Structures are given as structure tokens and as C-alpha cells.
Amino acid sequence: MGKIPDLIFYQTLPVLKNEKIADKFFILSLQTAEMARGAFPGQFAMLKPERSSVLLGRPYSVYKREGDILSFLYKIYGKGSRELSRVKSGEKINIWGPLGKGFQETSLREWAFVAGGVGVAPFLFLAQEAPKNISMTLYFGIKNKDQAILQKEFEDLNCKVIFVTEDGSYGEKGWVTDAVKKFLDQKLKTQNSKLIPIELFTCGPRLMEKAVAQLAQEYHLRCQVAFEEYMGCGLGTCMGCVVKCHNGKEGQYERVCREGPVFMADHIVWE
Ligand SMILES: Cc1cc2nc3c(=O)[nH]c(=O)nc-3n(C[C@H](O)[C@H](O)[C@H](O)COP(=O)(O)OP(=O)(O)OC[C@H]3O[C@@H](n4cnc5c(N)ncnc54)[C@H](O)[C@@H]3O)c2cc1C
Ligand code: FES
Structure with missing residues (x-):
């Protein structure tokens, strides 16, 4: 985990499956032994239908690996993702990857994933690849019960799922970060030490990620953040995806597509 890929592949492949799983949410699968072999959790690939009116590929995290098959979970936002959703089984898409550095290894045995929407x-993929003795919980912030997806997929990997909805229509009501805070406070009450041996991982809207980074600072936790920044090339050359980081020099920027998309939360200058 956590290293820049040795080899990046550019392929044109038939889609195995492109299935709608909820309103605006799809899972697309492809057979690619080369990319599947080299991919780490937290890495992504650029996807673009072979027949497309958009110029640039769109970045999507590897969602699942099953042998030679890689799957991507995506949500329709604009033109690129809408075109992707219209690709039928057997039609071809261009894909290049795996890209970026994935999640870093950690010696901590309790992991909490804090996700917002897609x-x-x-x-x-991280839960799939986790060592056997890891205790995992997903705090999943969604808008309403229509977006309560993937519970079985995570539970089958021994990852507990706690849904938090903005309108209270499913699971706990409120913000996902409130549920995480409640859990951390509970942990502190039941243990002697002030240090909680948990690794946080977060991915979602920037404001949610910032709030999780603040929690990590407050509770002295390690926290890994996966960014979903806008991208151009995805290959490290256009500088269209930079984030401001603490790296010894004032105002230094790093590329989400190359040095990221996963960063330690305390490495980021949250603005
Ligand atoms: C490393 C990385 C991994 C990613 N992984 C995933 C993934 O696994 N699944 C997934 O669905 N998306 C993922 N994204 C985000 C995804 O790339 C964008 O949603 C996609 O590029 C949108 O393209 P589009 O052409 O559909 O929308 P555009 O035409 O580019 O945008 C349309 C509108 O939607 C808004 N918009 C676009 N993307 C987002 C977003 N992510 N959040 C909020 N508003 C947005 C734009 O502001 C604009 O108003 C990832 C991004 C990165 C950088
Ligand atoms: S997208 Fe071009 S440098 Fe990151």
C-alpha cells in the first residue's frame, strides 16, 4: 500500500457489467488482469467511454477486485459520468491506471472509515485487502434511505456499517462526523488511556473531510484522507489537481493524482 505504481496501463476494454444500484449510483466492471494485479486500495483509474464527447477521462477509485476483474462505483454528476452510465455490457471504454498512491500501512488494528456519499x-477494496485481525467500522453519511447501499458488501467483509442520514430516514440522524465523535467519546470513557488506538480513513465532500481531520487532531488520531479533486491529465503533468500541504516550505502544493489521492490529514493545509 501507499506507493506510486510501477506500471500504468492504457487499455480499451469491453465493459462486463454497468449496473444501476440506486438512483444515480452505478457499478461498472471490467476484466483487466494487468491492472487488477497491480492495484492497491486507494488508487484510481481514469475512465472514458470509447465513443465520448468529453475530452478528458474521469478519475474513479478502485471499488472492488475479484481476480482479474476491477469494479468502480460511481455517481452521476455531469456529462462524463452520465455518458459512462449509458455504456452497455460489451461496449468499450478507455481506461488508464492504476494511478496515484494508495492508503498507507498502519500498525493500528482498529479502523474507522468515514464516508460521505460516493x-x-x-x-x-481497503476492507477486502485488510489483514484478518482488523476491526473495521464504516460510518456512512448519506442524504436519505434511498442511498443506503452496500451494507451487505461491507458486512460480508466483517466491516460493521453505521448509516447516518441528514433527514433521519435511515440509521442515525445528523452529520456523520457527530456519530464518529460520539463513538470516540464513548471509547475514551471505557478506557484508561487518553490515546485511542484507532486509525481514521475518510473520503467524501471536502468540508466533511476537513471536519474529520479536525476530529483526528482533537483526539490525537492518525487519519488518512482520500481526495476526490478535479483532475486533468491524471498523470502528474498538468498541475490541475494540486492541494496545499505542510512539507517544510511555505505554500507548497502536491498533486492529488501523483503524491495522493491519499494523504495524512495533518499533512494538508485545510483552508
Ligand atoms: C482520485 C479520485 C477518485 C474519485 N473516485 C470517485 C469514485 O470512486 N466514484 C465517483 O463517483 N466519483 C469519484 N471521483 C469524482 C469523479 O471523478 C467526478 O465526480 C467526475 O469527474 C465528475 O465528472 P462529470 O463529467 O460527471 O461531472 P462534471 O461535468 O465534471 O461536473 C458536473 C457538476 O457536478 C459537480 N461535481 C462533479 N464532481 C463532483 C464531486 N465529486 N463532488 C461534488 N460535485 C461534483 C461539478 O461541480 C459540476 O457542477 C473521484 C475523483 C478523484 C480525483
Ligand atoms: S491531474 Fe494533471 S497533474 Fe494531477
Whole structure:
């Protein structure tokens, strides 16, 4: 985990399956032994239908690996993702990857994933690849019960799922970060030490990620953040995806597509 890929592949492949799983949410699968072999949780690929009116590919996290098959969970936002949703089984898409550095290794044995909406995508692959003795919980912030997806997929990997809805229509009501805070306070009450041995991982809207980074600072936790920044090339050359980081020099920027998309939360200058 956590290293820049040795090899990046550019392929044109037939889609195995492109299935709608909820309103605006789809899972697309492809057979690619080369990319599947080299991919780490937290890495992504650029996808673009072979027949497309958009110029640039769109970045999507690897959601699942099953042998030679890689799957991507995506949500329709604009033109690129809408075109992707219209691709039928057997039609071809261009894909290049795996890209970026994935999640870093950690010696901590309790992991909490904090996801907002489709930001849940990289955590299934991470749960798939987790060592056997890890205790995992997904705090999944969604708008309403129509978006309560993937519970079985995570539970099958021994990852507990706690849904938090903005309108209270499913699971706990409120913000996902409130549920995480409640859990951390509970942990502190039941243990002697002030240090909680938990690794946080977060992916979702920037404001949610910032709030999780603040929690990590407050509770002295390690926290890994996966960004879903806008991208151009995805290959490290256009500088269209930079984030401001603490790296010894004032105002230094790093590329989400190359040095990221996963960063330690305390490495980021949250603005
Ligand atoms: C490393 C990385 C991994 C990613 N992984 C995933 C993933 O696994 N699944 C997934 O669904 N998305 C993921 N994304 C986000 C995804 O790439 C964008 O949603 C996609 O590029 C949108 O393209 P589009 O052409 O459909 O929308 P555009 O035409 O580019 O945008 C249309 C409108 O939607 C808004 N919009 C676009 N993307 C987002 C977003 N992510 N959040 C909020 N508003 C947005 C724009 O502001 C604009 O108003 C990832 C991004 C990165 C950088
Ligand atoms: S998208 Fe071009 S440098 Fe990151």
C-alpha cells in the first residue's frame, strides 16, 4: 500500500457489467488482469467511454477486485459520468491506471472509515485487502434511505456499517462526523488511556473531510484522507489537481493524482 505504481496501463476494454444500484449510483466492471494485479486500495483509474464527447477521462477509485476483474462505483454528476452510465455490457471504454498512491500501512488494528456519499468507493477494496485481525467500522453519511447501499458488501467483509442520514430516514440522524465523535467519546470513557488506538480513513465532500481531520487532531488520531479533486491529465503533468500541504516550505502544493489521492490529514493545509 501507499506507493506510486510501477506500471500504468492504457487499455480499451469491453465493459462486463454497468449496473444501476440506486438512483444515480452505478457499478461498472471490467476484466483487466494487468491492472487488477497491480492495484492497491486507494488508487484510481481514469475512465472514458470509447465513443465520448468529453475530452478528458474521469478519475474513479478502485471499488472492488475479484481476480482479474476491477469494479468502480460511481455517481452521476455531469456529462462524463452520465455518458459512462449509458455504456452497455460489451461496449468499450478507455481506461488508464492504476494511478496515484494508495492508503498507507498502519500498525493500528482498529479502523474507522468515514464516508460521505460516493466517497465510500475506496473503502470496500481497503476492507477486502485488510489483514484478518482488523476491526473495521464504516460510518456512512448519506442524504436519505434511498442511498443506503452496500451494507451487505461491507458486512460480508466483517466491516460493521453505521448509516447516518441528514433527514433521519435511515440509521442515525445528523452529520456523520457527530456519530464518529460520539463513538470516540464513548471509547475514551471505557478506557484508561487518553490515546485511542484507532486509525481514521475518510473520503467524501471536502468540508466533511476537513471536519474529520479536525476530529483526528482533537483526539490525537492518525487519519488518512482520500481526495476526490478535479483532475486533468491524471498523470502528474498538468498541475490541475494540486492541494496545499505542510512539507517544510511555505505554500507548497502536491498533486492529488501523483503524491495522493491519499494523504495524512495533518499533512494538508485545510483552508
Ligand atoms: C482520485 C479520485 C477518485 C474519485 N473516485 C470517485 C469514485 O470512486 N466514484 C465517483 O463517483 N466519483 C469519484 N471521483 C469524482 C469523479 O471523478 C467526478 O465526480 C467526475 O469527474 C465528475 O465528472 P462529470 O463529467 O460527471 O461531472 P462534471 O461535468 O465534471 O461536473 C458536473 C457538476 O457536478 C459537480 N461535481 C462533479 N464532481 C463532483 C464531486 N465529486 N463532488 C461534488 N460535485 C461534483 C461539478 O461541480 C459540476 O457542477 C473521484 C475523483 C478523484 C480525483
Ligand atoms: S491531474 Fe494533471 S497533474 Fe494531477
